[in-house]
Amino acid sequence: MSTLQEIIVDNFAGGGGASTGIEIAVGRSVDIAINHDPAAIAMHRANHPETEHYCENVWEVDPRKAAAGRPVGLAWFSPDCKHFSKAKGGKPVNKNIRGLAWVAIRWAATVKPRVIILENVEEFKTWGPVIDGQPDPNQKGRTFNSFVNALERQGYKVDWKELRACDYGAPTIRKRFFLIARRDSRPITWPKPTHGDPNSEEVKSKRLKPWRTAGEIIDWSAPCPSIFDRQKPLAENTMRRIARGIQKFIIDNPDPYIVPGGLGFLAKHYGGNYTGAGSSLDDPLHTVTMTDHNALVTAFLAQYYTETAPHETRGQTMDTPIMTIPTANRYALVTSHLLKMKGQEYGASLDKPLHTVTAGGNNFGEVRAFLMKYYGNEENGQRLNEPLHTVTTKDRFGLVTVHGVDYQIVDIGMRMLEPRELFAAQGFPSNYIIDVDADGKRYSKSAQVARCGNAVPPPFAQALVNANLPELCVGSGRRLAIERYRQAEGQLQFSI
Structure with missing residues (x-):
């Protein structure tokens, strides 16, 4: 037949x-x-x-x-x-x-x-x-x-x-x-x-x-709101995941994932809207172009699962295939917005006390303190109401070296992956x-x-x-x- x-x-x-x-x-x-x-x-x-x-x-x-x-x-x-x-x-x-x-x-x-x-x-x-x-x-x-x-x-x-x-x-x-x-x-x-x-x-x-990689299925045009501008603060465990992920996948990564078009497409994040003009903390940066290389956006995926170790990091870089997709959305895109360092004067010199850390202000001092010493974790950090611990030139949080060029983190964004991105990760048309x-x-x-x-x-x-x-x-x-x-x-x- x-x-x-x-x-x-x-x-x-x-x-x-x-x-x-x-x-x-x-x-x-x-x-x-x-x-x-x-x-x-x-x-x-x-x-x-x-x-x-x-x-x-x-x-x-x-x-x-x-x-x-x-x-x-x-x-x-x-x-x-x-x-x-x-x-x-x-x-x-x-x-x-x-x-x-x-x-x-x-x-x-x-x-x-x-x-x-x-x-x-x-x-x-x-x-x-x-x-x-x-x-x-x-x-x-x-x-x-x-x-x-x-x-x-x-x-x-x-x-x-x-x-x-x-x-x-x-x-x-x-x-x-x-x-x-x-x-x-x-x-x-x-x-x-x-x-x-x-x-x-x-x-x-x-x-x-x-x-094929996780980075391929991300809609990079979708807003990724700042974690510091939220009306309702993120849960403490979520913030810890972000901090550990920033440390592992961005700061300690010798080759962090650069968002496609990230050179010059964003220097600072305002209320979820990307801007083409960068900013230090107080003064506008000159217009950032594709050849200017003042700004970078790096990214990784954070995973939302129960953590079995106090300092476990669940996540992955964007240049590998995405992990198995479950029936609940467990993946968040985290973006780290970087500015090229110029004289180490963004926010505060590295040989001076950290600027005042405010509760709600989106400033470099807060971002840096968040990365360095998160929520009183005494094992590898400090409390935020104390003077900043000594910062050396070789061992400092918030500094990202990309291809030999030093950048300072000025903002962090996060959003959950959209269903369309997850279907794309599964291989659907x-x-x-x-x-x-x-x-x-x-x-x-x-x-x-x-x-x-x-x-x-x-x-x-x-x-x-x-x-x-x-x-x-x-x-x-x-x-x-x-x-x-x-x-x-x-x-x-x-x-x-």
Whole structure:
């Protein structure tokens, strides 16, 4: 039977991450999408209107009725991963949710998809019995092995592997477990990485492209308000995260990330609006141009997670792929605004007492004191109502050396990443609809982020389908297959 008649089914379709990657590969929407969440199906419908949607529990959908006699070329499964993930910690697990993957066996036994692909967290391999709400440590992997055996009894060859999204063009390091099962006697093929570590020989020799980075997905035109101008001060833990991040990723970093266009595009930050003219603390700086190099903007990402160590820094630089994106927004962009030092006279000479530190004024003295001695942390700081400790020429906070040129920090900005940026980090196309569903209902930002965190990065699905179902994919091979089918059957009209 021709593969041109085969259908594609996306179980646990969510907002459409896997469906999007599959569509990019094959050049058309998936035929069937199944998910129990009306909001997820509504987002899927907005982006995949040609798909037949089932807003039902996966166990309530009869594979035979859904397929309606059509052969299934690919059945994709992304069962709920929360009750496998180590991120769940010691909370009780639900064995019914952990058992959702068994629905793949139902499809295998009834409509026999030619290829099955299952996606989950890496801990899926440890799937085993649950005792008193917790996985039995003595039976790790027992249920997983039974699952694999059940597929093999249905005539499938099975293999599995962990892949990272950054290796296939998504600017996130998200790692996921994939299981592939196929019953058409063809080999299981794992896609070769297209991207790699910029320092690797594969990238240096241009055999691979460099990983895409967090800096690529940031909208640098969006305002990043000063942390000192807020009507409601930031929480103390947030300020500590910023201070540690500034120290680690900006001050102590021999090559801090410079915002694209940052040379001369901002010297000081006023109420969230960037200005082209810089400022010392009291007098206007002359106009800053792209060749003047008086101002720089550096940046890093801060992560909002519970910190287990008193001086732990959760964050990352902008020149690496973004960490795994969860269902709540945990990422904040922090910008550090720098002015080139001229005679070390911005705010106060380094051999004089620090200027008066005010409670609300946005001045250099406050920024510098904030960086040096944060909130009475006596281990590596001082209280703000005391004279500034001795500042040496080599060991001073607030000084950033970029390519041999000294800059002084004059302001710090922070904002949470926008949902559109997070979707871009997952590898979604820029035109993917995330803020309104098919019925015109608008999503809150939190709902958008939740949908993003649950999504399969589309580059995963695209790479796996390209590798294992090339006969279904767009390109010359697919065109040739279509022509052959037309010549043999003389009836099916298929447009590309």
